[in-house]
Amino acid sequence: MKRIILFLIAAMAVSTACMASSKSKADKDTQKWRYEIECAGTGTAGTYLVKVWSYSKKQATATNQAVKNAVHGVMFKGVAGGRGCATQRAMVTDPSVQSAKEDFFNRFFADGGDFQKYGSATGVPEVVKVGKEYKVGVVVSVYKDNLRKDLESAGIIRGLSSGF
């Protein structure tokens, strides 16, 4: 009986450690913001349809980070056009904002943070093995109108009517 309990505790500890490792691995990859973002078509009004290619040694980690990377891309990188898509500029045009509002962005992009409200993954992920890691492409619908409004309210970006 004692052995079974010990075994269960050990199994739980290993499982927790693995999850934590996966999470920290995901965070580590996300902190480097290693991803590519491209247009995946014209979304419905108020959304961008983008395809995000995230990199990680674990396929699941890359898939899990897709929405976070997509929202980050729309905010800071913009989306390259082509194949009938218009190039979309980054929402945050002032590069100093990222460091000036570091606390806000740390909270925003933390696991379970507000970024989740602004994107949802659709379709089946596309997986490509690149060397020792995976490159996973996920189509994400980013609710850019809501995102822009909330960033304006938080004072991260200026609205068209700011100052008037």
Place this chain on the structure above:
Amino acid sequence: MKRIVILFSVLLAAQIAFSQAKKPTIMVVPSDAWCNENGFVTEYDNQGTMVIIPEYKKAFQSSMDLQMVIAHINGMMAERDFPLKNLESVIKSIEQRTAEDNLTMSKTSGATLAESPLDQLRKTAKADIIMQLGWKVNQNGPKNSVQFILQGIDAYTDKQIAYAAGNGEPSFSAEVPVLIEEAVVAYVDNFAATLQAHFDDMMENGREVSIDFKVFDNGSGLDFESEFGGEELADIIDEWLNQNTVNHRYSKTDGSENYLYYEQVRIPLFNASGKAIDTEAYAKDLRKYLRNTYKIESKVMTKGLGKAVVVIGEK
């Protein structure tokens, strides 16, 4: 006394902090090229030269696509807290106002409303920023695609301050209105982003305006070469602009003894007391300066937020 000074300073600071700059008006107008392409133009012979002018009213009455595109753009800009003036409604308002003005007369003498030829000429649809819109449906075999252009033109400096342009994805099945709608959705954000950059620049470096100076030919002999205290009037005006523009930014594009044209004049958005000002208010400060310092009378005529004409000599 000290308390009053502190209170006054706090109130002044609060007024400056919470002041709102004068908001420019924006209106979407179909481009001349689009009107010409779709037959919404009138041609007339102006002394041997054929002149083509767009017929906006006819375009609105005939093209559902145009109405749809403008409604979409208006909606998307309103959603950004920046509602636009609607050209079709403005045209109707002008017609209604003209009809009412023509029928208005006083009860006692039967006098009609005073109106100069210049007043009549100015009764046109106006906005501070014109969004010129155009699109063209291109066919490549069975596929349709839409070429889309949206330009933001400052009505006073004639500069393109915002733009979005591109080609939509060719489609076998989508109907033309759907392709146009997709183009609007795809390009309006880029347009808004460039417009935002223009507004950010305005907030930082002041409003860019143009001011024309002219002289009334009233036989007084006053012109821009007349001297006051050893300085020519043109130099006095130039120095005032130098002292009262943001970062001393202004350009004199042309001038003679009878006129001075200034462009790229960066005026502050607020005066010293924190009140939002436009070009008319700015030019009136110059008028006061000329009257108080040199006893020169002048008349200020406004042409919207960003353009004023100062006529020297009398009112």
